[in-house]
Amino acid sequence: MDAITLLHQRSSMGKLVEPAPTAEQMETLYQAALRAPDHKELRPWRFIEFVGEGRERLGELFAEADFQEDPNTDDATLDAARKKPLRAPMVIAVIAKVTPDLPKVPKMEQVISAGCAAHGILLAAHALGLGAMWRSGKYAFDPVVRKGLRLSEEDEVVAFIYLGQLGGRHKPLPEHAIDDFVERWH
Ligand SMILES: Cc1cc2nc3c(=O)[nH]c(=O)nc-3n(C[C@H](O)[C@H](O)[C@H](O)COP(=O)(O)O)c2cc1C
Known part of the structure; x- marks a missing residue:
């Protein structure tokens, strides 16, 4: 697949179904992530890979987040939270590792960089014929999850990327009219 076709x-x-991407495929995905634009070369990112029982540990964090938010949360809801990371053979948390108080590279730029890294993972996964889905959801912003993933105060969970083999067909691509989005100051 040529680069422009991939981008389009x-x-x-x-x-997403088993098996998880191979170590070789993950090398390709991470190298794509690490080519994200990066002001001052801060490398403002961390990736945590959850596979096998690691996904269950992430699910426990999600359930704990629900419980801490409301100790009366019923068991079915807690169980649903536990199962969320099991929707794919692998989940990657993409974390913006933010260096605070840099006048030339404010936090927003660092978070955008980490977002570009997440996009690099999605693009490389697609190029390899893998399935991928960027999710955030309330757990990305939850204090229990943030603590469990060892985020510092300024860090952000930018994405939970769910990865695996394609379990269905891709939906038809939407068609966009460029003029709806582009102003031209020529
Ligand atoms: C920051 C971010 C967070 C997202 N979180 C979710 C999510 O929690 N759940 C979800 O169904 N889609 C989420 N999405 C959207 C999907 O990843 C996806 O982009 C969308 O379904 C459109 O499909 P497409 O990427 O094939 O165009 C998120 C996208 C971004 C950029």
């Missing part, structure tokens, strides 16, 4: 046709896949 990347698509998310929510239905």
Whole structure:
């Protein structure tokens, strides 16, 4: 697949099945992430890979987040939270590792960089024929989850990227009219 076709046709896949990407495929995905634009070369990112029982540990954090938010949360809801990371063979948390108080590289730029890294993972996954889905949801912002993933105060969870083999067909690509989004100051 040539680069422009990839950029035009990347698509998310929510239905993801075993097996998880191989170590070689993950090397390709991370190298794509690490080519994200990066002001002052801060490398403002951390990636945590959850596979096998690691996904269950992440699910426990999600359930604990619900419980701490409301100790009366019923068991079915806690169980649903526990199972969320099991929707794919692998989940990667992309974390913006923010250096605070840099006048030339404010936090927003560092978070954008980490977002670009997440996009690099999605693009590389698509190029390799893997399925991928960027999710955030309330757990990305939850204090229990943040603590469990060892975020510092300024850090942000930018993405939980769910990864695996395609479990269905890609949805048709939407068509966009460029003029709806572009102003031209020529
Ligand atoms: C920052 C961010 C967070 C997202 N969080 C979710 C999410 O929690 N749940 C979800 O269904 N889609 C989420 N999405 C959207 C999907 O990843 C996906 O982009 C969307 O379904 C459109 O599909 P496409 O990527 O194939 O165009 C998120 C996207 C971004 C950029």
